[in-house]
Amino acid sequence: MAPSPVSSAFRTTYDRLKRRGERQYALMRALRRGRRLRALEDRSRQIAPADILVFTTLRNERPRLPYFLDYYRRMGVGHFLMVDNDSQDGSADYLALQPDVSVWRTSDSYKASRFGMDWINDLLRRYGSGHWCLTVDPDEFLIYPHHDTRPLRALTDWLDASGARSFPAMLLDTYPRGPIEHAICAEGQDPLDLANWFDPANYTIRKNSYYGNLWIQGGPRARCFFADSPKNSPALNKIPLVKWHWRQAYVSSTHTLLPRGLNMVYAQDGGEMASGCLLHAKFLSSLTQKSAEELDRRQHYAGSKEYRAYHARLGESSSLWCEESRQFTDWRQLVDMGLISPGNWA
Amino acid sequence: MSAAEVQLGVVLLCHDRLDLAARMARIWAEGGAPVVVHVDARVAACDHEAMVQALKDQPLVQFSPRRACNWGRFDLVQATQEASRQLLDQQPAVSHVYLASGSCLPLRPVAELTDYLRCHPGRDHIESVAVEDALWAMGGLNEERFTRYFPFDWRHQRWRFDRFLDLQRWLGIQRRLPAGLVPHLGSQWWCLTRHTLDAILSDPDRAAHDRFFRLAWIPDEGYFQTLARKHSPEIESRSLTLARFDLKGKPYLLYDDHRQLLEASGAFVARKVWPGATGLMDHFPKASAAGTSGRHPDPRGIDQLFAQAAERRARGRPGLRSQGRFPNKGSENQRTAAPYALFQGFDAVIPGFEDWLAGQLDADVHGHLFHPDRAEFAGRPDVGPGALSSNPTLRDYHPEAFLASLIRSGSRMQVFQHGPGDDPGPNWFIAGDANARLSVLTGAWVVPLFRAALPLVEVRRTAALLQRAEIEQTAILTSPSTRAQVQTWDLADFVARPEAILAEALGQVDPVISRSQRPLPPIPDLSGLGDFLQRLRNAGLRPALTGSFPPTDASTEEGPTP
Structure with missing residues (x-):
């Protein structure tokens, strides 16, 4: 039976107020935790009004950094704002030497800062307003339709012209053909040279009507690590590219934003809206070591369930590759598979 | 000049x-x-x-x-x-x-x-x-552009713009064009x-x-x-x-x-x-290539590109659910990407039916995709088309997505076996999908029980479960919201004219192939089934979906021998 109009109006108002409370709470946390960030090198004054900004939290990612920075520089990113969470491998020093990077350092708990989102929300609030902001990890590489011929600015200009304020890009886990521990990525090397296989069509999508976002799961992690508890498999939906306003906040990683309208990046009338993906080059030899380390720290989501699962599986030499895996060629392939879409962007 | x-x-x-x-x-x-x-x-x-x-x-x-x-x-x-x-x-x-x-x-x-x-x-x-022939963009304001007053700015005074227009419509205000002008x-x-x-x-x-x-x-x-x-x-x-x-x-x-x-x-x-x-x-x-400097504009190529984008934004690809497309009920433009077929009960009656079918059709013929133990992909790999796992827990986590993904990733038609013993999760989804072609042989689940050497108590219990499942399934398939093409026969009908029914079932999947000659699969002897059904009846269960099998004479009264 349909709920009465009065109770559903009450529900709607209640939810709206609750979401506002959550958003304000997230902003407050950001304000508090953000104060504990220590600027190691603050070049934020170089940021030009129209620059596209990248925001990143990292820990011990030194070998990945040169390629990561180059990838997004080539795409046309103007400035990087990065939080180094107590790296021991010289990541922070390397970043401090880069001409277009501002870097902050903290030794606070990753978990207690809601997996780094408090720090990022604070930087977004301080520097992001009015800019298109891309929040990615060092192992995430944005792919969008036409990215080989059109810079990121073309996309953000088009989003501006279409009145869109956010752009979705789901995580697409990539992995090598052989065992993960044999895929050793040298510094400066494109990790996608090694990990360039992905699962084409085993994703599930549900809608979260409270936040209005889609909840996507599946891929090799669900297939190999979470087959018997699919509910726990990691969320793959992300909205990493957002035209920022200081009132906005990420409430759970880059999966969910508030206000709710920012999450409505999909068409419900049967059409397709433009979307991209983040190629997630996580499954390389470095993961084996990292999962052991992260398991010790217990700093990850849901009691580090994910890392425990990797550790269990990756302890024995293991490969995510299967006969039905596809090798990544270009964005058109992803469009054909329906994983991303150019939407109305011809 | x-x-x-x-x-x-x-x-x-x-x-x-x-x-x-x-x-x-x-x-x-x-x-x-x-x-x-x-x-x-x-x-x-x-x-x-x-x-x-x-x-x-x-x-x-x-x-x-x-x-x-x-x-x-x-x-x-x-x-x-x-x-x-x-x-x-x-x-x-x-x-x-x-x-x-x-x-x-x-x-x-x-x-x-x-x-x-x-x-x-x-x-x-x-x-x-x-104007009367133009279907211009912008929310249907065609003729009214010339017949109403628009003193407010659409971008900066939208509310007043809309209200003032409503007011004029209500009052029936009509402007008159200056003499000699026809609005274009x-x-x-x-x-x-x-x-x-x-x-x-x-x-x-x-x-x-x-x-x-x-x-x-x-x-x-x-x-x-x-x-x-x-x-x-x-x-x-x-x-x-x-x-x-x-x-x-x-x-x-x-x-x-x-x-x-x-x-x-x-x-x-x-x-x-x-x-x-x-x-x-x-x-x-x-500059145009030599000799073509006088060519006339012909923008068909680029027009096609824009038309495709508009179509994609307006209607999307059928059967696709993605991060940019999550249609509301009723806006789906097909639940799945292509026609597919289900055969229910045939494999229970005809041993080796799946292999025989694979030889008949230009299609990927799977076993029971929704089998409780595993998704039986053709050839029984652990990972099927689209990297879908055969793990039943993962499949049942979202059976509709499982089926829609499989159909989207196959290059050929997807065909699979189904039955009352399978996970009922996707049944509503399939019944409401115009791409589904179902050939259902009701009561066929009796045959494996009839052949199995099981104590009558257990047979009776299993039969009751399967029968109840199939009755529920039949109710779904006959509900008014069903859009799938469904053909249903009962077991008795099939025993009476197996060739004709197989031809009809295949004809629904592939109209061309149904006319060609092909060897029939071996259809096993089902004599004694009537007696078996009578014994079920005697045990208190009323088989409702098999059609009528008269109890056989005394010569076969002993029923199937283990």
Whole structure:
């Protein structure tokens, strides 16, 4: 039976107020935790009004950094704002030497800062307003339709012209053909040279009507690590590219934003809206070591369930590759598979 | 008018990115066309000054007095009128005036355009469609553009704009067009002859025209289009500027990767160029290949590209659920991407049915995809098409997505076995899907029980479960919301005429194949089944779906031997 109009109006108002409370709470946390960030090198004054900004939290990612920075520089990113969470491998020093990077350092708990989102929300609030902001990890590489011929600015200009304020890009886990521990990525090397296989069509999508976002799961992690508890498999939906306003906040990683309208990046009338993906080059030899380390720290989501699962599986030499895996060629392939879409962007 | 007299002049309207506009003005002027530039008064003075300085070396470029232009208002028409007047007065040699904007890119040299105009020197190139026939964009405001008053700005005073329109509709207010005018609409980018433009600008009734259009809606798409009908001796109702709009009325932008399509289009001018498309701006204008400089515009290629994008945005790909497409109920445009088929019960009666079927059809024939123990993909791999796992927990986590993904990733038709013992999760989804072709043999689950050597108590219990499941399933398939193609037979019917029923079932999947000859699968002997059913009845269960099997005579009374 349909709920009465009065109770559903009450529900709607209640939810709206609750979401506002959550958003304000997230902003407050950001304000508090953000104060504990220590600027190691603050070049934020170089940021030009129209620059596209990248925001990143990292820990011990030194070998990945040169390629990561180059990838997004080539795409046309103007400035990087990065939080180094107590790296021991010289990541922070390397970043401090880069001409277009501002870097902050903290030794606070990753978990207690809601997996780094408090720090990022604070930087977004301080520097992001009015800019298109891309929040990615060092192992995430944005792919969008036409990215080989059109810079990121073309996309953000088009989003501006279409009145869109956010752009979705789901995580697409990539992995090598052989065992993960044999895929050793040298510094400066494109990790996608090694990990360039992905699962084409085993994703599930549900809608979260409270936040209005889609909840996507599946891929090799669900297939190999979470087959018997699919509910726990990691969320793959992300909205990493957002035209920022200081009132906005990420409430759970880059999966969910508030206000709710920012999450409505999909068409419900049967059409397709433009979307991209983040190629997630996580499954390389470095993961084996990292999962052991992260398991010790217990700093990850849901009691580090994910890392425990990797550790269990990756302890024995293991490969995510299967006969039905596809090798990544270009964005058109992803469009054909329906994983991303150019939407109305011809 | 003699052919030698054709001389092109350009009115260039600019409201942002003046660096780009200066570049366009230079292209026109260097091609020999005098240009009058109008710069929106809201552009910063320093930007304007920079443009003036950048074009100082171009004697053919003049600037008209600046005026603030609001989108959709009469200001834009006034700016065009003033700039046109200035061009006609200062450049007496100009025989044709082209209206362009700062983001209109000339694709072919000015000389080719001039040659094209020279073919029909008296012709006006202006898209002009009678309002009653035009289906223009922008939320259905077609005729009303001319019959209501629009004193409010649509962008900045939207609420008042809408309410005032509602009020006029309620009051039934109808404006009357000035005498002699028939309302026409069309692209705002045109090319008019001096004769027509001059006649429009010096029309004795111009004050009345302007007064009327001042309160019309988006007059820049109506003023010249309507008045050209009054004054032009010859109208070619097609804009020489390639400009395309999406379903929301936003212009499609042009990027470097459109270069080949633009070149092939043969259009003289295209818009709207993305300001960062330096590749396009460096490449164009481009002279046509030798011998083709007289070709006519034919923008089919690029039109197709835009039409595809519009279609994708409006309807999407059938059966696709993705991060950008999550249709509400009723907007799905098919739940799945392609037709697929289910065979229920056949494999229970005919041993080896799956393999036999695979030999008959040009299709991927799977086993029980929704078997409780595993998804039985063809060949029984652990990971099936699309990297779908055969793990039942993962599959049952979202059976609809599992099925839709499988159908989307297969290059051939997908066919699978189904039965009351399988996971019922996707049953509603399948029944409501017009792509599903179901061939159902009810009561067939009895046959494996009949052949199995199990104690009667257990047989009875299993039979009860399967029968209840199949009754529920049948109820779903016969519900009014069912859109699948369903053919149902009962077991007794099948035993009576197996060939005919198999032919009908296959005919539903592949109409071509049903007419061809093929060897039938071996159909096992089911004598004694009637007796078996009677024993079930005697045990208190009433088999309801098998059809009628009379209890056999005493000679087979012992039933199946283990």
